[in-house]
Amino acid sequence: MAEVSWAAGTALRIARQARGLSQQQLAGMAGVTRQAVSAVESGNSDPSLRLALGLAGALGMTIEELFGRGELADPVLARPVASAGPGARVSLATVGDTFVALPLRGETAARTGFDAAGGLVPGHAEAFAAGAGELRVRPISPPRPTLVVAGCDPALPLLETPLGLLDPPVAFVWWPCGSGEAIRLAAAGLVHVAGVHRPADELASIDVTDIPGGAEVVGFASWREGLVVRPGTPVTSLGDVARLGLRLVNREPGAQARTLLDRECLRLGLTPAELPGYDSQASGHLQVAAAVAGRLADAGVSGEPAALAYNLDFIPLATERFDLVMPAKLAASREVQGLLKVLTSPWLLTQLASLPGYEPA
Secondary structure (H helix, E strand, C coil): CCCHHHHHHHHHHHHHHHHHHHHHHHHHHHCCCHHHHHHHHCCCCCCHHHHHHHHHHHHHCHHHHHCCCCCCCEEEEECCCCCCCCCEEEEEECCCCCCEECCCCCCHEEECCCCCCCCCCHHHHHHHHHCCEEEEEEECCCCCCEEEEEECCCCHHHHHHHCCCCCCCCCEEEEECCCCHHHHHHHHCCCCCCEEEEECCCCCCCCCCCCCCCCCEEEEEEEEEEEEECCCCCCCCHHHHHHHHHEEECCCCCHEEEEEEHHHHHHHHHHHHHHCCCCCCEECHHHHHHHCCCCCCCCEEHHHHHHCCCCCCCEEEEEEEEEEEEHHHCCCCCHHHHHHHHHCCCCHHHHHHHHHEECCC
16 A cells, blocks of 8 residues: 555655645646645555546546556657767757757766656657757656756756755756857757856857847856866966877857857967867866866866866966847746845855855856
């Protein structure tokens, strides 16, 4: 009986949260008490037939769909953030009225272990039977309100905890990429928020003309960006890196770190040919620092917090600010409103301030 209660409770909680409802809201819609909903979700009670009918009806489901074991859900059409082949595991979220699929691979697949997937791309031709720019994805858990953020700040996952404590909670998915790619994804309607960083002394506002309907910009944090090298490396400038023939690890085109590197090359009169490894592409600040610490490269441009996390020497080149760009058409969504609520939470501000080299905006 305990196993049945636990399974029923988990199914009810997931279905409720997927629809953005609190226990009290669901209870009112079903004509039952909040305590009855809580008892089923906690596994302390199996639902009676009357209670099961009321809950299933309020959620727009049959009793079998809500409490039965069932099969995998029918595929939905989703717009992929990046290419995903047959059998790919993806995070599944809605941005506006559209499903988006974020492939779980590389840095997006794991932190200290594998992240849970929201769906699977079916095998063979079925995966690509959708319209242009769409992908068939078979959900393996009910989609729920999920904030999708693109950007390169490794502190962005800190948003997950306070978002999960909202009532009803909002899930979180991070797509790590450079500022240019983040803006492109926001303009395409594939993410709720684009994280963009730029020089702190740059007075001009972020260009959001490519985002239909415009966007709002909110500050998140600032840090110094510069060269990272292993302790004891005789480097005080990018010129030393070139002079000593040290191997560089670079970021992808469109990333602010790469823009800063190119600006420094121009100032010193250096060409990419003078910097071995210039054509390499690491996916983020921590990845640059990890490559240097692991002796896969000798130097790279990254944020000071990443250098400190890997005990690397840091030569500052600029002070950067990291802003969150939110398309205006999504500003009223539950996901973006949830983000605005948690940005000023004491927990989040304390966590950001605890990171060496970070300055919460």
